[in-house]
Amino acid sequence: GPKNELDKVADYEGIEVKQVEMTRQITPLKDLMSLIKLIYLFKKVKPTIVHTHTPKAGILGMIAANLVGVPIRLHTVAGLPLILSKGLKHTILKAVEKLTYACAIKVYPNSKGLEQFILEHKYAPAKKIKVISNGSSNGIDTLYYDSNQFSKEHKQVLRYDLGIHKDDFVFIFIGRLVGDKGINELVKAFKSLYFGEGLRKRVYPRLILVGPFESKLDPLESETLKEIDSNLNIITTGFQADVRPYLAISNALAFPSYREGFPNVVMQAGAMGLPSIVTDINGCNEIIENCKNGLL
Secondary structure, rough: HHHHHHHHHHHHHOOOOOOOOOOOOOOOHHHHHHHHHHHHHHHHHHHEEEEEEEEHHHHHHHHHHHHHHHOEEEEEEOOOOOHOHHHHHHHHHHHHHHHHHHHEEEEOOOOOOHHHHHHHHOOOOHEEEEOOOOOOOOOOOOOOOOOOOHHHHHHHHHHOOOOOOOOOEEEEEEEEEEEHHHHHHHHHHHHOOOOOOOOOOOOOOEEEEOOOOOOOOOOOOHHHHHHHHHHOOOEEEEEOOOOOHHHHOOOOOEEEOOOOOHHHHHHHHHOOOOEEEEOOOOOHHHHHHHOOEOOO
């Protein structure tokens, strides 16, 4: 990861960090260099446990740990990009997953749906696979994700700063602003909304998009970008280290993702008292009960 981000982790956790750069794309030469660096690092550090997250870190970390002879090799699965891939890319990603799991001694999908997918497609034997408790990566601190942490005045100020009126109905999305997260469909659906006249005044729908654009990895359609840029009722905030204030001023989470592991943001929204509108995919449908705490 980026050195400045690792340094923040080091300061916060009081631990030592080492940087090994990795890409999120399929880049054989760069991946080979990362693998060599990991092998060198593991030989020097001699870890008892190597625990990897994400497909790229998983394949490189598990191969390196296996070659060096690290005794305990753990891999967490928090989503599978191959679910949406096709053709040669799908074949490559499937091979990567199988090799990662083969090098690990234990594989932890973070949702029941992911576990079922892995077993159905025979990526690894059942004895290697385990979902911790009912899923999720690390649970939710409900004392931290609590709308009572924010006063009425605090929320009024934030709404005012964002140009949101008192009676506006606010939808919020939190995550990467990419195609895989359903942003093209979300913006199209929002554009078609009309709440009409209330008893006294018109209620305007608003949409807050919290998160970064990824123009290289999974860019949005040009029409979507134009609508986001021109629609005064769509508000973008960029990446936010603390999403709680934005959840506190919203009425519902809209999360039309195509693939997930066990999405933190849906749990965070629920802890803050928001219903969620989500796609009927694994992870999301393990959190949302239709018409009870949201809509599938």
